[in-house]
Amino acid sequence: MKRTLGVCYYPEHWPETQWAEDAARMAALGLTWVRIGEFAWSRMEPTPGTYDWAWLDRAIQTLGDHGLKVVLGTPTATPPRWMLDRHPDMLALDKDGKPRGFGSRRHYCFSHLGYRAECAKIVSAMAERYGKNPHVAAWQTDNEYACHATTLSYSNAAKSAFRNWLAQKYQSPDALNRAWGNVFWSMEYSDWSDIGLPNLTVTEPNPSHVMDFRRFASDEVVSFNRLQTDIIRKHSPAPIAHNYMGAVTEFDHFATGADLDIASWDSYPLGFLSDRIPAPADHKLRFVRQGDPDFQAFHHDLYRAVGRGRWWIMEQQPGPVNWAPYNPDPLPGMARLWAWEAFAHGAEAVCYFRWRQAPFAQEQMHAGLLRPDSAPAQAFGEAEQVARELAKMPDVGTAQAHVALIFDYASDWAWEIQPQGRSFSYFWLVFHIYKGLRRLGLNVDILPSDTADLSAYKLVLAPGLFTLSEPLKAALAAHQGTAILGPRTNSKTENFAIPVPLPPNLPGLDAKVIRVESLPPDVPVPLAEGGNLLHWREKLEATATVTEMAEDGWPALVSSGRLHYLAGWPDDQALTRILHRACAAEGVETDPLPEGLRRRDTATHRFLFNYNPVPAEWGGVAIPPAGVHWTEL
Amino acid sequence: MKRTLGVCYYPEHWPETQWAEDAARMAALGLTWVRIGEFAWSRMEPTPGTYDWAWLDRAIQTLGDHGLKVVLGTPTATPPRWMLDRHPDMLALDKDGKPRGFGSRRHYCFSHLGYRAECAKIVSAMAERYGKNPHVAAWQTDNEYACHATTLSYSNAAKSAFRNWLAQKYQSPDALNRAWGNVFWSMEYSDWSDIGLPNLTVTEPNPSHVMDFRRFASDEVVSFNRLQTDIIRKHSPAPIAHNYMGAVTEFDHFATGADLDIASWDSYPLGFLSDRIPAPADHKLRFVRQGDPDFQAFHHDLYRAVGRGRWWIMEQQPGPVNWAPYNPDPLPGMARLWAWEAFAHGAEAVCYFRWRQAPFAQEQMHAGLLRPDSAPAQAFGEAEQVARELAKMPDVGTAQAHVALIFDYASDWAWEIQPQGRSFSYFWLVFHIYKGLRRLGLNVDILPSDTADLSAYKLVLAPGLFTLSEPLKAALAAHQGTAILGPRTNSKTENFAIPVPLPPNLPGLDAKVIRVESLPPDVPVPLAEGGNLLHWREKLEATATVTEMAEDGWPALVSSGRLHYLAGWPDDQALTRILHRACAAEGVETDPLPEGLRRRDTATHRFLFNYNPVPAEWGGVAIPPAGVHWTEL
Amino acid sequence: MKRTLGVCYYPEHWPETQWAEDAARMAALGLTWVRIGEFAWSRMEPTPGTYDWAWLDRAIQTLGDHGLKVVLGTPTATPPRWMLDRHPDMLALDKDGKPRGFGSRRHYCFSHLGYRAECAKIVSAMAERYGKNPHVAAWQTDNEYACHATTLSYSNAAKSAFRNWLAQKYQSPDALNRAWGNVFWSMEYSDWSDIGLPNLTVTEPNPSHVMDFRRFASDEVVSFNRLQTDIIRKHSPAPIAHNYMGAVTEFDHFATGADLDIASWDSYPLGFLSDRIPAPADHKLRFVRQGDPDFQAFHHDLYRAVGRGRWWIMEQQPGPVNWAPYNPDPLPGMARLWAWEAFAHGAEAVCYFRWRQAPFAQEQMHAGLLRPDSAPAQAFGEAEQVARELAKMPDVGTAQAHVALIFDYASDWAWEIQPQGRSFSYFWLVFHIYKGLRRLGLNVDILPSDTADLSAYKLVLAPGLFTLSEPLKAALAAHQGTAILGPRTNSKTENFAIPVPLPPNLPGLDAKVIRVESLPPDVPVPLAEGGNLLHWREKLEATATVTEMAEDGWPALVSSGRLHYLAGWPDDQALTRILHRACAAEGVETDPLPEGLRRRDTATHRFLFNYNPVPAEWGGVAIPPAGVHWTEL
Ligand SMILES: [Zn+2]
Ligand SMILES: [Zn+2]
Ligand SMILES: [Zn+2]
Structure with a gap:
């Protein structure tokens, strides 16, 4: 399959007289795809039950006439105002019980x-x-599920559905009471109708209660999405995608992904660096106009897994956006670099958001490929360059990685519910490990937590996994290679309790976590060989070999053959040493990279991406700021 | 007109037996004015419809008998408890929908x-x-409109009034939909009753929606105030004032000012430095007991414009107050300095707040001219000194300034609605420019954004003006002098959209803002000649002369003759250079002042104010801390 | 009375088959006490009116059979779910009016x-x-009154009870209006039903209103507790305790204490250091695994006063807890040190919380004496050591202190209502003074603010006392020794007004506070002899001797014989000097201690506690980290 480019377009925002010229310019630019429709419900169904398809027919026809392919979005993220008259109680309620309105x-x-x-x-x-x-x-179904923290709702509709979900799962209130340990503070229920949503409690609610609510809420997204895919499949052979976001974990993307053909995501490297990446100030400063060097790659690899190999960028940042705390202008070249990086990670398509900057409403300060006056914006020329370069490149092709990293949405819910220390986050722990692997120049595959076969990988990492699933447990047992688990891996039962025997309870590795401590960021636990554990450390009672030791004499990494358990959150220095040794042991070649330079191999090429605002040297090649370099393998 | 002093007094707080002695001491101190009445509704109308004027008659008589003039305040800022029984829904609702109660x-x-x-x-x-x-x-009408953020209400009364306001303005929902760009996220309305207030939305509401709500809310203050002035004028020839606050922009003070004879404001230099001025720690430390050296002057100049020349200080801080995060004791002399600075900026009267410190209720820790035990407090002697000094000074007289600075309330709403970067604020941008002018020793006139005649000014600055009004556009075209506009000036239409052709769209200056970036405070944009742009920068496509250039090659200031456009927020160094050159070009004499020393010319005198806690030298004169120095011109 | 150990146990959490073994191990460990029952309402009364005592009978019997004594807790902190069906409006409402739910x-x-x-x-x-x-x-009555900020409720039940309370106190609305100064902003009431709770006001409510609400809320806790003690006393001769918390001041513990036989508290040194002690970062870092060296002692001394000599630790932190921002592992030895420190301060019993770590529900990450797998946890061995050591030590015995420090709950409410400066806190001021005394090696008695006899003390400190009570005034007048009062002492009337004559109005000491200033933490007021006043300073008009002077010439400490008034918040250096001189004057021996080392004398022994993570030297003795050292006196 050829790598392709596309763009997001809103015909309803522009006079119909402009459509043909727009379409002609898109085609001339070398675009293949145009996504439309996803916010246009008020134009499709202006009053309840009365449809107006004529304009959409003509828009699709105009685009098609110019050889463009349409991605058609369902408009369910923006119900029109009349919907509220019909369903006044359809609004989500926030944690405080306030409606989240029109x-x-x-x-x-x-x-x-x-x-x-x-x-x-x-x-x-x-x-x-x-x-x-x-x-x-x-x-495309809907738009950016969970964006603006919209998965969790504390409405009556949610409460009623949650009770049904619990009744299905537990069959009796007594079973639920036992599973949750409701005896603890006289929290026992005698009837399903006793059970509320876990908000507005005096102090923290039972974590088992919250965990089930999080599972339920994720399931609601999945079934909401499936409602749409079931209908579309009845009438259309075209593949179905949803556009996910960055660092959003409110629902299980693997579960929605199972009902979709393609995973896609909306990649806003500068917005995300500004609004959600918890990096130190000097890092944010250095990459302020380029984005974090690993954040995009992490999501490319994650969504490649969610899409079972098929994935796109549905929205690619083209210039300054409007929604982050600060919205700098990307360094010239970044709109090209980001696209090529996506292709190097296996993207089938990269669609820029949006065609022309809309001069009105909420996103009027969000750049497009065109300025509001229809002149080309900065990214226009960069997209054009990518289109020219793509023509000479081979088809989509992903190299087999030697390293696998497990990512599990439920584990993020678990440690959000019970961080035990303010600076513990599952998502950022996994991302931290991912960064460590990338700094060594490694291709990484991200895998779901129910992966049943690890035979393709020489090195497997599974930090922070709430509960080890049965398939993964079996796959680890059968695995011929190195596995590094921990911290916190397998430390809870499915019901959110501490298992006895104590975790991690890994077959073949005698080690017990007998005590944990969460630590303020300025309290390191130094390791004997250098570096530290940060944020989190576990004290182990173990007969397994102590491979890394803290200066205070407690084990930091224990090992039994190729199975390792890591008893804390390693800092960069410790992480690099541990990963380096694991790679060496498995014969995985590493290539430590300079700051801000990243590498990715496809089936046929080796790509280098310079995220720095200054030139980078690598293997005798000088790569300019925002530069992309590739060589055939 | 003679400059006069006054005081705020609450006869209802004290035994009637004390009134005569108080009045005698006020007169002896040299006061002219006594403001009374503005919180006494429960004593004027103890039960609905039953008035008790006897005590107020006697209070006014007692004051008058001692030669004092009364400023009588309407008590509408403090409706009594019984009002709620009659109008339970009269309370404003906050953004979360909570009532703001009695x-x-x-x-x-x-x-x-x-x-x-x-x-x-x-x-x-x-x-x-x-x-x-x-x-x-x-x-005086009411008291401190908008204080405690009370302009915006999300009540049913406000919603209903807003719908009427919109219906008047747009005449049809379709026209409103087009003006706001409601097609954007299917936000279209089919009926006025569809339209809600712009709170409790899932993510940000349409900025056009919010902008109209802000205009509406400001209009509500104006009509509420006019209701009172219309009534008072029917019965009284006396001038009417309202007492505004510092850094309060929730409503258009020029619009209320049009219905009033005098603008007055409540000047609390230490409270404001503590609670609202976003200055660095070392600045706050240096001026902790004196106040910011420019904040008072800025408001003096602003309210002189609002009052069309006539303005007062209605409440002057006399000592420590009770309401700021920290409440230090003013440096001895400041109560005199503040008064003299007001007179130098053209004040007709300065009234200290309050006569005697009230030992009870909310403001019991707020100093007065007297202590709670009726002994003179620190400011008493300073007021006495001012009274003696005033006797020897000429009448109120304001020098014509050569420099004008445009201030526009609606622009503050606009950039509060859409800052685009967390550190962008219109108010503080204008204040920053003002400070730059004051550091050069310049008299400044502040003008409203619909000013139609600039002929009196050699230098006009109009930073951050949301939309250029037609009168101002014409005035600028006719202006024989230097004008510096930008950043963000004229960058939106009245409907809150990006205009095409792109801004600033100034006749005679070929320049287009093709891209903007907002920046974290630690990301400067260095200029070729030194200094930086901070917080905000714009990238211009321009054939106009590039007068200042960023190190990255983009223009920072472009010029066509005497018309300049500034493409960012200049730091102190860059600002001083730009202003210095502009003054030199126009033959406006500048006098760069040492830190904390400020100068102001009246028609007859040159005043110097030393805001420093240490002596300052200027032109061979040593001015003590908190010192005021004047020479005849 | 012998010093004893105990533990908290929840038979309802474990299979009945495990009870006997647990009891046997407790007895073997050397424990005397087992607290049970306080959260088990849903098991005692599974449905309304139907009791199940059988399991509790057997649990008590099993424990008793092993020679253990039971502390039986009433379960009223955890009403079961069915309670809400019977009393839907029984929930407290928070300040925003939101219910605090099940x-x-x-x-x-x-x-x-x-x-x-x-x-x-x-x-x-x-x-x-x-x-x-x-x-x-x-x-034990209930559990941790006020924990999770549960004293103040803005419910209808509270409003109605508050109105009755006010009617009792004031007898007429007019009297209340006068007492509160409601004329101030037309806040006058004509009927009890006019009066609301002091939440949801536009700006701050009348402090007199809030102060009465705080008194009322405290009284409600007292009467709620008395309801239970009255019942228990009818049926049982056993002493009654309640378990208080650390740094909790929402209700007057002396008042509840009057109805109880024993004061007890729940001591979580690491949790409290992490979540509530406002110490600088280096202090938090140094003591991260030991806790603040004075926080426990302060509460020991406070609760000894609350219990009129009889007090316990009802819950002693045994290892990492689950609820603080960060939850480190205590340094080995701390579980022993904390226990011994309690005994040195006169505790009759120290009960560890809890026996076995519960693997489920909210506190599953809270350590116990046993791990979830029933193996001994770290504290098990330390408790065992304490048990062995206790056997050889004499009975409970408290040395008479020479120094008394007054602590008053109402004063904490007063300055929380009106801090006047963000960094002023009564609680932390008193604690700061306490720390100064402890650094000098002094035994301190804490006394309530209605203490009528000070004759046992050579030195009395009463900082920040809102109002001097009549008994205390008389006791001070009769006192043969040094007394240091201030800052803010006696600065308000009972009605929360500034008294005239001005404070402190101390018989025999001519000094008036004529002005105060609150200061940001970085604005010190230097003293002539070194050190500074911080946060708060008062300007005095005084003929009393000036014993300490600020560099700006205002008095900092004024004295008349042995009566002193301190006009600010002294920093460590100034405080130490002042205390040192006072002790010297009274012949109280001081022993300045190195950082983190603390001393306490009992009737028979001198104890030293090393809170440092490193060894400490004292009097030629080396004390290891977390070490306890004692010598006979
Ligand atoms: Zn998007
Ligand atoms: Zn005021
Ligand atoms: Zn507890």
Whole structure:
């Protein structure tokens, strides 16, 4: 499959007279895909039950006439104002019980059955009308599930659905009481209708209660999405995608991914560096106009797994955005670098967001490929360059990685519920390990936590996994290679209790976590060979070999053959040493890279990406700031 | 007109037996004015419809008997408890929908018609009774509109009034939808009753929606105030004032000012330095007992404009206050310095707040001219000194400034709604420019954004103006002098959209802002000649002359003749250079002042104010800490 | 009375088959006490009115059979879910008006009469059944009143009870209006039903209003507690305790203490250092695994006063806890040190919390004496050592201190209501003075603010006392010794007004506070002899001798014979000098201690506690980290 480019477009924002010229310019630029429709419900169904498809018919036709393929989005992220008259209680409620109202987007509760029925209706109407349209070559469901923290709702609809979910799972309140340990503070329930949502409690609610609520909420996203995919598949052979976000873990993307053909994500490297990456100030400063050198790659690898190999960038930042705390202008070249990095990680398509900067409403300060006056913006020329370069490159092709890293959404919920120390985060722990691997120049595959076969990998890492699934346990047992587990791996039962025997309880590795401590960021635990544990450390009672020792005499890494357990959060120095040794032991070649330079091999090429604002040297090659370099393998 | 002193007094707080002695001491101190009445509703109308004027009659008589003139305040900032029984829904609601209840002050929604009727009744009763009273020489409406962030209300009364306001403005929902760009996220309305207030949305609401809500809310203050001035004018020839606050921009003070005769403000230099001025720690430390050296002057100049030349200090900080995060004791001399600075900027009167420190209720830790035990407090002697000094000085007289600075309330709303970067603030940008001018020793006139004649000024600055009004555009075109506009000037349409052609779209200056970036405070954009742009920078496509260049090659200041556009927020060094050159070009003499020393010329005198805690030298004169120095011109 | 050890145990959490073994191990460890029952309401009364005592009978019997004494807790901190069906409005409301719901603990409003009746019923049932049980040797009411900020409720039940309380106190609304100064902002009430709770006001409510609400809320805790003690005493001769917390001042512990036989508290040194002690970063770092060296001692001395000599530790931290921002592992030895320090301060018993770490529900990460797998945890061996050491030591015995420090809950409410400066806190001021005394090696007695006899003390300190009570005033007048009062002492009337004559108004000391200033932490007021006042300083008009002078010439300490008034918050250097001189003057021997080393004399022994992570030297003795050293006196 050829690597392709695309763009997001909103015909309803522009006079129809402009459509043909826009389409012609898109085609001339070398774009293949145009995503449309995902916020246009008020134009598709201006009043309840009355559809207006004519404009959309013409828009699709115009794009198709210019050889463009349409990704058609369902508009369910933006129910029109009339929806509230029909379903006043469809709004999600926030943790404080306040409604999250009309006037922006994503103002719905996933559990509201009336709203689900409305979604089914509009999706059916779209799928029936466009399912066989030759220009509609892909679908997108809704838009950025969970964006603006919209997964969790404390509405009556959610409460009622949660009770049903619990009744299905536990069958009796007594079973639930036992599973959750509700005896603890007289929290026992005698009836399903006793059970509330875990908000507005005096102090923290039972973590088992919250964990089930998080699972339920994730399941609601999955079934909401499946409602749409089931309908679309009835009418259309085109593949279906959803556009995920960065560092969003509110629902299990692997579970929604199972119902989709393609995973896609919306990549805003500068916005994300500004608004969600917890990096030190000097790091944020150095990469302020380029983005974090690993954040994009991490999500490329994650969504490649979520899409079972098929993934896109559905929205690529083209210039300054409007929504982060600070919105700098990308260094010239970054809009090209980001696209090439995605392709190097196996993307089938990269779509820039958006075609023309909209001069009105919420995102008027969000750059596009065109300026509001239709002149080309900075990214236009960079996209053009990518299009030219793509023409000479081979098809999509991903190299087999030797290293696997397990990522598990439920574990992020678990440690968000019970961090035990303010600076512990599952997501950022996994990302920290990923960064350590990337600094060594390694290709990494990210795998879900129910992976049943690890035979392709020489090195497997599974930090912070709440519970080891049965398939993964078996795969680890059968694995011929090095595995590094911990910290916190397998430290809870499915019901969110501490298992006895004590964790990690790994077959073949005699070690017990007898005590943990969470630490302020300025309290390191020094290791005998240099570096430290930070944020988190565990005290182990173990007969396994002590491979790394803390200066205070407690084990930091214990090993039994090729199975290792890491008793804390290693800093960069300690992490690099541990990973280096593991790679050496398995014969995995490493290539320590200078700051801000990153490497990725495809099946045919080796790519280098310079995220620095200054030139970088590597293997005798000088790579300019924001530069991309590739050589055939 | 003679410069005068006054004081705020609450006869209802003290035994009637004390009034005569108080009045005698006020007169002996040299005071002219006594403001009374503004919180006494529960004593004027103890039960609904039953008035008790006897005590107020006697209080006014007692003061008048001692030769004092009364400023009589309407008590509408403090509706009594019984008001809530009559109008339970008169409370404003905060952004979260919570009522802002009884128990302090300003607990009303400006849009509540029932409350407006009650205000009309009490004001009518007062105006009828005291309109011709020979001792009532001025009026004050309400007290500190907007104080405690009370302009915006999310009540039903406000919602209903907002819908009417929108219907008047747009005439049809379709016109509103087009003006706001509501197609963007399916936010289109089909009926006025669809439209809500822009709170409690999932993510940010449409900025056009918020902008109209802010305009509406400001208009509500204006009409609430006009309701009172219309009534008072029917019965009284005395001038009417309102007492504004510092750094409060929630409503358009020029618009309320148009219905008033005098602008006055409540000047709390130490409170404001502590609670609202975003200065670095070393600045706050140096001026902790003196206040920011420019904050008072800025407001003097602003309110002189709001009052069309006539302005007062209605409340002058006399000692420590009670309401700021920290409440230090002013350096001895500051209560005199602040008064003299006000007079140098053209104040007609300076009234200290308050006569005697009240030992009870919310402000018991707020100093007065007297201590709670009636002994003179620190400021008493300083006021006495000012009174003696005033006797020998000429009448109120303001020198014509050569420099004008435009200030626009709506622009502050606009950039609060859409800062685009966390550290961008219109108010503090304008204040930053003002400080730059003051450091050069310049007199500055502040002008509203609809100014139609700039012919008196050699140098005009208009930073950050959301939209250039037609009168100002014409005035700038006709202006024979230097004008420096930008950053962000004229970058939005009235409807809060990006205009095409792109901004600043200034006749005679070919320059387009093609991209902007907001920057964290630690990311400067260095300029070729030294100094930096901070917080904000714009990238220009321009054929105009590049007068200042960033080190990265983008223009920082472009010029066409005497019209300049500034493409960012200059730091002190860059700002001083730019202003210095502009003054030199226009033959405006500058006098760079040492830190904390400030100068102001009146029609007849040159004043110097030493805000430092240490002596300052200037032109061979040594000025002590908190010292005031004047020479005849 | 012999010093004893104990533990908290939850038979309902474990299979009954395990009870006997647990009891045997407790006895073998040397424990005397087992606290049970305090969260088990859902097991005692599974459905309304139906009791199940059988399991509790057997649990008590099993413990008793092993020679253990039971402390039986009433379960009123955890009403079961069915309670809400019976009393839906029993929940407390938070300051925003949101209900504080079911799902954790302490979800009740102290003022709800229906809930009080339910509490009376369950306590009666328990007292009747177990009042004469030979193994029930003590009682505990409820659990940790005020924990999770649960004293203040803004419910309808609270509002109604508050109105009654006010009516009792003031007899007429007019009297209340006068007492509160409600004329100030037209806040006058004409009927009790006009009066609301002091939340949700536009700006700060009247401090007199809040002060009465705080007194009322404290009284509600007292009467809630008395309801239980009255019932228990009818049926049981055993002493009654309540377990207080650290740095909790929401209610007057002296008042609840008057109805109890024993004061006890829950001592979590590492949790408290992490979550509530406002210490600088280097201090938090040094003591991260030991706790603040004075925080425990302060509470020991405070609760010894609250218990009129009889006090316990009801819950002693044994290892890492789960609830603080960071939860480190205590240094080995601390679980022993903390116990010994308690005994040195006069504790009768120290009970570790808890026996076995519960692997489920909210506190699953809270260590116990046993691990979840029943193996001994770190503290097990340390408790064992303490048990062995206790056997050889004499009975409980407290040395008479020469120094008294007054502590007053109402003063903490007062300065929380009106700090006047962000960094002023009564609690931390008193603690700061306490630390200064401890650094000098002094035994300190803490006394309530209505103490009528000071004759036992050579030195008395009373910083920050809102109002001097009549008994204390008389005791001070009669006192033959040194007294240091101030800052802020006696600066308000009972009604929360500034008294005239001005404070401190101390007989025999001519000094008036004519002005105060609150200061940011980086604005010191240097003293002539070194050191500074911080946070707070007062300007005095005084004829009394100036003993300490600020560099700016204002008095810092004024004295008349042995009566001193301190006009600010002294830093460590100034405080040490002042205390040193006072001790010298009174012939109180001081012993300045190195950092982290603390000393306490009992009637028979001198104890030294090394809170440092490194060895400490004292008097030629080397004390290891976490070491305890004692010598006979
Ligand atoms: Zn997006
Ligand atoms: Zn005021
Ligand atoms: Zn506890």
